[in-house]
Amino acid sequence: MNFDQKIIFRCIELAKSGLRNTSPNPIVGCVITYNNKIIGEGYHQKYGEAHAEVNAINSVKNKELLKNSTLYVTLEPCSHFGKTPPCTDLIVKMGFPRVVISCIDPNPQVSGKGIKILQNAGIEVITGVLKKEYEWENRRFFTFHNKKRPYIILKWAKTLDGFIDVIRNNNVPNINWITNETCKTLVHKWRTEEQAILIGTTTAINDNPELTARNYNGNNPLRIVIDKNLLLPKNLKIFTNTANTLMITEKSKYTNTNNIKHCILNFDNNFEESLLNELYKLN
Structure with a gap:
């Protein structure tokens, strides 16, 4: 892995921390580096609350460093007002010269618009870093927007000899429980x-x-x-x-x-x- 890939990998790890609390929003992680050293991290913790970019920026003690730092994020920064303000506005305001993104947001409200805002502000934008890896971790969100349906998981339990149930006996509690x-x-x-x-x-x-x-x-x-x-x-x-x-x-x-x-x-x-x-x- 090169340096950008290593940092995006860290972003993906951070993103997974929000898995149980962000839906229907995506899981997103963000890392900020200065002179190839991490100075800030954040992830989207809960639906309706601050996005990963905001949390990462807030974690940086010396905001003056941001003007010479790179912001890494798993998903294209949002460019519209929802439950929170656009992340693109904050990124531009903080003066980041470079932004590295894993995936373009499939949500039509955002898709490509966030990148264009950053580029129009003179920011260098890199996309597609560990794209497949992040798409897999965020597969629920990408399936919803790309296939217009929920992501589906099939779950069942079965015995070693291939059965998924036992002969029922209503007088014995949990008689149908075949796992542990x-x-x-x-x-x-x-x-x-x-x-x-x-x-x-x-x-x-x-x-x-x-x-x-x-x-x-x-x-x-x-x-x-x-x-x-x-x-x-x-x-x-x-x-x-x-x-x-x-x-x-x-x-x-x-x-x-x-x-x-x-x-x-x-x-x-x-x-x-x-x-x-x-x-x-x-x-």
Whole structure:
């Protein structure tokens, strides 16, 4: 790796620290160097709060050094007003002569506009450093904008001999549990890293899962349940107020509540595509 690649690699490591708290925003890391030495670091810590560039700049004690420093960031700096001001304005104001970016932002509000603002201000801009590596770490965000659908993960547990369930016995608690406490904690960690988790009617009835992150500190995902005919009893754990639930159905039998919403779809006409389109609209 050359020097730029090493610093962008560090930016990617920083970006991953925000994985469970930034959605629907991307994970972003930023490093500032002066004379090839790191003088500031930051990452986007939480949705709605300061971006990585702001946190990195704020971490530098001597702001006079910024006029002769390089700012490294994983994603093109934003150029529009959202929940926070444009990062491009701050970068220009601080007088950075050089900015190194891993990936251009696929969000049409930003894409290329941030780079153009920096270049028009006389800043040297380098792009594409460790592009594939960062795209993978930020794959949820890039899939959402490039493919117009959520990033999908399939998760299941199975025994060494290839089974995913056991013969049911309702009189024995947890008889269907084929993994262990370590796996359970890992799964709960995974839940904090995703915006939603989806199950079908049979799983909801047989397993009665709560689908929350109880064994790991973090946010609960949106619980999405496919229930075509709204047959699920309301005493199931997926209907508790510990998290929000979205019911995917063909019927409109129940009204929405504070934490339970209904989405009506045609199950006989491109159901999977329609479902992904609806989830995309929900951000």
